Structures are given as structure tokens and as C-alpha cells.
Amino acid sequence: MDFLLYNSLTKKKEVFTPISPKEVKLYTCGMTVYDYAHIGHGRKYVMDDILKRTLIYNGYKVKHVQNVTDVGHLVSDADTGQDKLEKGAQKQNKTVWEVAEFFTNNFYESMDALNILRPDVICRATDHIKEQIELIEKLFKNGYAYDTYEAVYFDTSKFEGYGSLFGQQISEKRIGVRERVKTDKNKRNPSDFALWFKRVNHFKDHVMHWDSPWGDGFPGWHIECSSMSMKYLGEQIDIHTGGEDHLSIHHPNEIAQSEGATGKIPFSKFWVHHAFLIVNGTKMSKSLGNYFTLQDVIDKEYDPMALRYLYLNTHYKKPMNFTWESLDASAKGLMRLKQQVEILKNGKGRTILSEDKENKIEEFRTKFMGAINDDLNTSKALATLFEVLKSNIPSEDKYDSVKSFDEVLGLNL
Ligand code: AMP
Ligand code: ZN
Numbered sequence: 001m002d003f004l005l006y007n008s009l010t011k012k013k014e015v016f017t018p019i020s021p022k023e024v025k026l027y028t029c030g031m032t033v034y035d036y037a038h039i040g041h042g043r044k045y046v047m048d049d050i051l052k053r054t055l056i057y058n059g060y061k062v063k064h065v066q067n068v069t070d071v072g073h074l075v076s077d078a079d080t081g082q083d084k085l086e087k088g089a090q091k092q093n094k095t096v097w098e099v100a101e102f103f104t105n106n107f108y109e110s111m112d113a114l115n116i117l118r119p120d121v122i123c124r125a126t127d128h129i130k131e132q133i134e135l136i137e138k139l140f141k142n143g144y145a146y147d148t149y150e151a152v153y154f155d156t157s158k159f160e161g162y163g164s165l166f167g168q169q170i171s172e173k174r175i176g177v178r179e180r181v182k183t184d185k186n187k188r189n190p191s192d193f194a195l196w197f198k199r200v201n202h203f204k205d206h207v208m209h210w211d212s213p214w215g216d217g218f219p220g221w222h223i224e225c226s227s228m229s230m231k232y233l234g235e236q237i238d239i240h241t242g243g244e245d246h247l248s249i250h251h252p253n254e255i256a257q258s259e260g261a262t263g264k265i266p267f268s269k270f271w272v273h274h275a276f277l278i279v280n281g282t283k284m285s286k287s288l289g290n291y292f293t294l295q296d297v298i299d300k301e302y303d304p305m306a307l308r309y310l311y312l313n314t315h316y317k318k319p320m321n322f323t324w325e326s327l328d329a330s331a332k333g334l335m336r337l338k339q340q341v342e343i344l345k346n347g348k349g350r351t352i353l354s355e356d357k358e359n360k361i362e363e364f365r366t367k368f369m370g371a372i373n374d375d376l377n378t379s380k381a382l383a384t385l386f387e388v389l390k391s392n393i394p395s396e397d398k399y400d401s402v403k404s405f406d407e408v409l410g411l412n413l
Contacts, residue, residue, distance in 0.1 A: 001366070003058050003373045005051075005239075006317065008166050008247060008271040013375055018238045019269060024055050024062045025237040027229045027268070028119070029246060032069040033103035034088030037110045038291035039307060039322065040277035040284035044243050046308055046410075047274050047316040047376070049116040051241065053408045054372045065232045066119040068107075070100035070126050071208045072197070073221040075287065077249045079151075079194045080183060083218075086207060096207050100126070110294040113304040115410045121232045125224035128231065129210045132219045135227045136195045136212075138261040145195060148186035152196035152214050154253070157189050159260055165252040166271070193253050194220035222253040226267070230258065240268035245283075247273055275319045284322065297327070305411055306331035312378040312409060334411070340389055341413045344399040357393050361401060364388050368405050381405065 003016040018024045028048045031037060055062050075081035088099045108118070125132075136152060139145040144158050156162045183190070198217040199209050209216050229237060235258075242251060251271060258267035276283045284291045297307055310330035314320040364384060371380035388401045406413045 001058075001369055001373055003054065004375055005270055005272065006375045007269075008273045009266065009268075011167055014270070016238075016270065018060065019236060022061065024060045024239065025233040026052060026055070026062055026064045027225070027233060027237055027240045028064065028066050029225060029240075029242040029250070030066040030068050030122075031103070031107045032073045032084050032286075033100050033107060034084040035091075035103060035286040036291070036293045036295075037103070037107040038284055038286065038293050039297065040291065041107070042110065042114055042294060042307060043277040043311050043320065044274045045111055045116050046114055046311045048241050049114075049410060050312070050316070050372075050376055050378060050408065051239070051272065052117060053410060054376060057369070057408050058373070063121075063233060064117075064119040065121040065123065065229060067225055067228050068100075068104050068122060068124045069221065069224065070096075070104070070124050072125060072219045072224065077221075078183070079220065083203075083206065083208075089207075100124075113294055113298075114308050115305065115412055117410075123228045123232065125219065125228075126208065128224065128228050129219065131227040131231050132223045133196075133212050135223060135230070135257065135261055136214075136219075139195065139257065142260055142263075144256075144260040146188065147196075147198075147214050148184055150184045150186070150198055150201055151194045151217075151220075152198075153184075153187055153192040154195055154256060154260070155188055156191045156193070156256065159256040162191070162252060162256055165255055166247045168248050168252075193222060193249075195223050195257070196220060222250055223257060225250070225254050226258040226261070229254075229267075230262075235262045235264050236266065237268045239270040239272060241272040241274070244273045244275055274316050277320050277322050279322050281321070292322070300324070302327060302331050303334070306334050309334045309337075309411055312382055312411075315379065316376055337411075338413060341399070341402055344395045344402070347395060357397065360391065360393050361397055364391070364393075364401055365404070368401075368408075372408055378409070381409065385409070 004013045005016045006013050052062055052064055071085060073084045075084055085096045085099060089096045092099055136145060144155055145152055146155055196212060196214055196217050196219055197203050198215050199206050206218055209218050255267050259265050279290050294304060306327060310327055368381055368384040371377045371384055385405050388398055402413055
């Protein structure tokens, strides 16, 4: 059966085929580790996990790489403002290194509690400074980079089609944004973005810094994803994911840098973008402080799986509004579901042998796969699981089907 996946690059659902039949190369943009992981992150990474499990269910071997952003991500994506890690260190009264360590652990512990399969490679930006410098050197060689007194930039005017990547009118949007902020006067185009910040002016006291051919400084945020993706997965990959906020800046920049450096198009065949978890109509975010952590959920005595179950009821491309009432309803629903599975496990429950049992089991499996293979339609996949439970196939076959479906759903049924 074909696996259809919505590709933000072409703006349509496409049949997924990997570059190499042996292995799917998957890169999922990771966390900026300056504050707690919240349940908005939980949604994004659970849906990445559904994507990965669906690939595995379809028989693919997956190599999954994820970065940890521990330097270079500024409070404004317009390359201005404070470094998020330094901001976190001030808030927590810790060093930047301690902050990064603490929140990286907090992030992966939260992801474990949500039953998210760990990536094969977890890579920190600060462990890959050499690779980032090498990539910037390639960009200089290929004529895409230039430097000023303050920073090294990617010249977006040299990269054809930059302004319309993902169909966004990026250049127009950014000129508007940048008129209101203080920027480097020697930058050639408003949409040019920093590859390397020099430890001068605004950043003269930047805590994390390294030597480079352009002087002491630190990398810009976007370059880490291009260089680590290439290091662990090669110059071209199958799927790259991120939240919908990455459609306008981070991902166009990753494409420009990667394709500019290697000349190989496309950097990633598929781009998947997740809609946000929102609270009262606003994105749940660390910077706005309007978030709940997984620990908040646990403190209110909810099973983290109730949250996972709640996420699965909304398609990953649709915004989802979080309320405690919806989590409550989800917890009750999951409890009932688990009770039914427990009954089946003990060999009890209604067993009405139907003559065409094998056909029915196959029909359900096909229906379930049809749902997840249709751009990860998790709510339809769950509906199929309930159909199985209500059906007249024998208990042990119901149990086997539920366990099989749970390889994708990951609800620990
Ligand atoms: P950050 O640590 O802010 O870089 O976020 C890590 C990932 O989580 C990015 O791909 C974001 O788009 C995503 N993300 C952040 N906040 C939310 C949210 N409220 N809902 C869904 N995804 C989010
Ligand atoms: Zn990234």
C-alpha cells in the first residue's frame, strides 16, 4: 500500500518513496534547551514519533537524527536580541552549560514518558562547531557567504528562489520585520541571515565562543541543522520535520545553506510541518510563558499516555486547543480502552466466531493502514481500533490486532 505524506515543499500529498530503498533518512528539528519542555513540544514530537512508527510499520528501516540547540538561537529570529541560552542561564541562575545539560535531560525524560522512540543520533550544536565552520567555508567557496565587522552572512539574493520557498513571500515579510529592529548596516539584503556571529559589539561578552577563520564567535542557529544532518545522514535526506513556525525562516535557511554548499537538490525530499498546540488561541511557548509541562500533567495525576491519546485525536496539520477538560475526557476514554484490552488479554470477552474471520482481520488491518498511510490520519486509525473491539472476531484476534495497531499508536495498550 502507498504511504501518502503531505510535502510542504510541493504543497501536496505525495506517495512516499525513500532515496535508498534500504533506509529512510529522517531528521527532526530538536529543542532549544533553555527552558522546560512543554506539552506543545509533546504534541510535535509525538506526531514525529507517529511518522517514524508508520514508516517502520510499512517495513522501512529508519535512521533518525535529532539536534539539540544549545547555542546560537536568539530570542528574535531576525538575528537580533539575546541568545536564548544566556537568557535561560540568567533566569535559572546557572551557567549556560548547566542550563543546556539540565533542560536536555528534562526534554528527553519528558519524551520518554510520552513513549516516543529515541532518535538513533542525538547531536548537540556545541559538539559540532568544526562541522559548522567547514560548511560555512564551503559557502564562501561557492560565493554564498560574506562577512562584515559583526558577522558572517548568507547572501540570500544569490540563492535562486529563496524568497518563495514553501510558497511564502519571505522577502516581503522580513523587510517589514527588520525595519523595526536594529540590524547590521553592512548586511547586503534584509533577508540575509547569520552563519557566524563575531564576538564584537552586542555579542562582545557572549559566553559560549570558539575560534574560527572569521574570528572569535559562535554559530548562527540554522547552520547546525544543515551540518549535523549532512554529517549523520549524508547530503540528501528523505524527510525533515519541524513546527509550522519553521516554514518561514529556519527551514528556508536550512535549504539555502545545504543546497548552496553541496549543489545537490533537494536537500530533503519531504518537508513535514506540524501545527501548534495552542492555549486560549495563542501558541503555547517558552518565550510567552503560557505553558504546561509534562510534570504539570503528572502532578495532576494524569497518565502521560492520556496526553498522547489526546494528541492522536487531532490531525497533525490542524491546530489543537489544549484544555484540562479535554485531557480529562481523554484520560477517561483511555482508561475504558485499556480495560477492554485487559479483558481481551485475559482471554475473556465476547467471542462470537465468525466464518470469514481471516477476511475480517485483513479488512481491519487494511483499513487501519489506509488511515495512517493517508498522511497520518490518527483519529481515523483510532476509529478502526474501536471497530475491531466492537466486531465479532474472536477475542484473541481482537487482542492481536490491537497490539499490532499499537506499534504505530504507541499507547502501551
Ligand atoms: P523550540 O525549542 O522552540 O525550538 O521548539 C522545538 C520544536 O517544537 C520546534 O519544531 C517548534 O516548532 C515546536 N513547537 C514549539 N512550540 C510548539 C507548540 N506550542 N505546539 C507544537 N509545536 C511546538
Ligand atoms: Zn532545525
